[in-house]
Amino acid sequence: MSTYLYQEHRQFFAQHAGGAEEAAAAELKELGAHSIQQGHLGYYFKADPEILYRIVYMTRISTRVLAPLIHFDCHSSNYLYKTAQQIDWTDFLTLTKTFAITANTADSQLRNSNYAAQILKDAIVDQFRETYGERPNVNTRFPDLQLNLYVHKNRARISVDLGGGSLHKRGYRTERVAAPMQENVAATILRLSEWDGNQPLFDPFCGSGTLLIEAAMKQTHLPAARFRSKFGFLRLPDFDPTLWNQIKTDANRAVISLPEYQISGSDIDATAIQAATTHLAMLPDGKNIHLQTQDFRSIESLNHHCIITNPPYGIRMETPQQTALLLKEFGDFLKQKCTGSTAFVYFGEPTLSKKLGLKPDQKWPLRTGGLEGILCRYPLY
Ligand SMILES: C[S@@+](CC[C@H](N)C(=O)[O-])C[C@H]1O[C@@H](n2cnc3c(N)ncnc32)[C@H](O)[C@@H]1O
Structure with a gap:
């Protein structure tokens, strides 16, 4: 050799x-x-x-x-x-x-x-x-x-x-939805948000639930590759199966439970909520994540929350005018109904951040699947 x-x-x-x-x-x-x-x-x-x-x-x-x-x-x-x-x-x-x-x-x-x-x-x-x-x-x-x-x-x-393919494929995504967020990008957003579980997390445009699932995996220390079955390092000539079993067992044992109501989300599309429900069922405490089919406009308030979300950016049915109006209304919602919260909004298209009518105190360019997206942070008083 x-x-x-x-x-x-x-x-x-x-x-x-x-x-x-x-x-x-x-x-x-x-x-x-x-x-x-x-x-x-x-x-x-x-x-x-x-x-x-x-x-x-x-x-x-x-x-x-x-x-x-x-x-x-x-x-x-x-x-x-x-x-x-x-x-x-x-x-x-x-x-x-x-x-x-x-x-x-x-x-x-x-x-x-x-x-x-x-x-x-x-x-x-x-x-x-x-x-x-x-x-x-x-x-x-x-x-x-x-x-x-x-x-x-x-x-x-x-x-x-060594992962045997791109690691963003965690293995929990079984349902197809339009414009899902890439798992590793969702994980990066969560890390940048520094969410530590002290405030409840809410995603009002949760789609298939990627941000919610990544938040739950992070919070419970669930290994990102827990649902993968093949790993490239198994094929290395010096692969050590005993050591790998030990690492895997220790990491799986370190998983903690997820309290109820710590993570929740909603979306206007019942099919997306169905997909999110199926994906969440893969997680040990997925049932503790609350999901609802609703228009964000009907949410009464989201005070003292960490809001992490990815609103539509016009690649589905919406016209640019519809997207602009929706974002303006979402900006108003954040201003009027989210006292004491911090919002992290990921825009698939950077110019859309201007439509919210709010000034971010921090921005991070973050690319996903060919999109030059941007994450903005809004402290809400
Ligand atoms: C870019 S996608 C979010 C994708 C999600 N992060 C995922 O990984 O699947 C935007 C979502 O906003 C939802 N949406 C559009 N208008 C809405 C509204 N008025 N209220 C709530 N959700 C809405 C769409 O159904 C879609 O699922």
Whole structure:
């Protein structure tokens, strides 16, 4: 067995969404990572296996955690193929295991990410074919081994994706709704809000319940990857199953209960509330989160609350005029009916924050699924 890059340096890379830099670094530190250094949309960090398993199991903010195998200059597809063949892929795969590749190329001779992924795939399957006459299959949905190829300025890095796919897929989202918020973005918003459970939390546009669920998971210390069944680190040649079981058992035992009425939400759309109810049922104390189908205009008051929400931003049926009017009315609601509360409002489109008619005392740009969104904080007196 060769020595791979991550084994030499015990260095890994955690990716995050644009705007989540501060939250991601703070969380990595909290989980025990050290020597944290900023890279492009992510952090290099060092960790021993115990901390590493913990980070993959617990991170709410990072979207991927990668273990680099090899790093090399790469000016052509031919060179990518040859170098990838130097890895002994039987260290990670057998004929009965499946794999998939995510690739990103930027400012490089190899321009096309899909083509680069194809070359890496060919290098792997050809190596197996030469030895065994057969090859492992690709499974893009539930692979046993998820690889990541990153080529930037003609430097390539091949890594194992330790979560086995993007970590924003927690496993609780079973129902489809329009415009749901990405789980790791919701977790970042919660972290930025510094909500600590002292004031009740309410989301008046809760949709499928992402903010409520992430708040409950955080509050009860439920590991973010509790519902995931596959992890990429299981395929590492030095994977330690006893240590992993210990980490998982300890983390699951640390879960605490959620008091009733600490977290609640509502939405005008009964289908969205149905989806949120189904998602919440996955959580140990999901029944303690109160949901209601209602227009925010019919909420009597939300005094002394932490309001965290993501109002519509016009990508469903609403016209820009309807969205502007709704936001103005929501701004009035916050001013008139939410004394002593703090509102954190995430706008999928930054200019929409102006429609609320309130001045935020803090703003955080936060990108999600191609949207240049913004989180604004409003202290309400
Ligand atoms: C951007 S989505 C929220 C998505 C949510 N964060 C999630 O993760 O699923 C906005 C939500 O506002 C709801 N909505 C629109 N008008 C409303 C109103 N007048 N009162 C309450 N909810 C409303 C929509 O039904 C939709 O679910």
